[in-house]
Amino acid sequence: DAKTTQPTSMDCAEGRAANLPCNHSTISGNEYVYWYRQIHSQGPQYIIHGLKNNETNEMASLIITEDRKSSTLILPHATLRDTAVYYCIANQAGTALIFGKGTTLSVSS
């Protein structure tokens, strides 16, 4: 699986959009980009995934660049409950997910 690079930490004001970047410059054509988050002392929670096209669901939007070398997870209106570690994973279908260190997002009022 392709290696991903994320900032160690980010801050966001409550009510503002949180934009979490992820670099995956060595991603191969059949690898998807997955995003999970982990709130302290809980199991990770699936957020969204995509291959080439931008994706949106009730939790977030995923923007993947045309060359697929990077992506951005967007939480449109961050709340205090969005404070968590966010993991970006590039993964080939049928292989187990390997989690990195992720980005610690702190949302403050």
Place this chain on the structure above:
Amino acid sequence: SQTIHQWPATLVQPVGSPLSLECTVEGTSNPNLYWYRQAAGRGLQLLFYSVGIGQISSEVPQNLSASRPQDRQFILSSKKLLLSDSGFYLCAWKGDRFSEKLFFGSGTQLSVL
């Protein structure tokens, strides 16, 4: 609807004692099942995964083993715990055949003293 059960929530065990953590999934059949571990201040480490009864793949050599005696049951075991086995153990199942959308249990916090 599908649910995943993992127990116990917390466990304190002495070094050298055995371990058995159980995970069960309801509402689905033949799920892929996973065991992950998170040591204090570190990321999630994949320990084992299973695509069916009796089929176990180990990702890292260690003091632990896994078994899948029934379709929706996944067990993590150790004969003799080490201090380094301490951590947050998470079971997960795969919710979609065509993606890696995993659903995680609530985890077991294991402290080996």
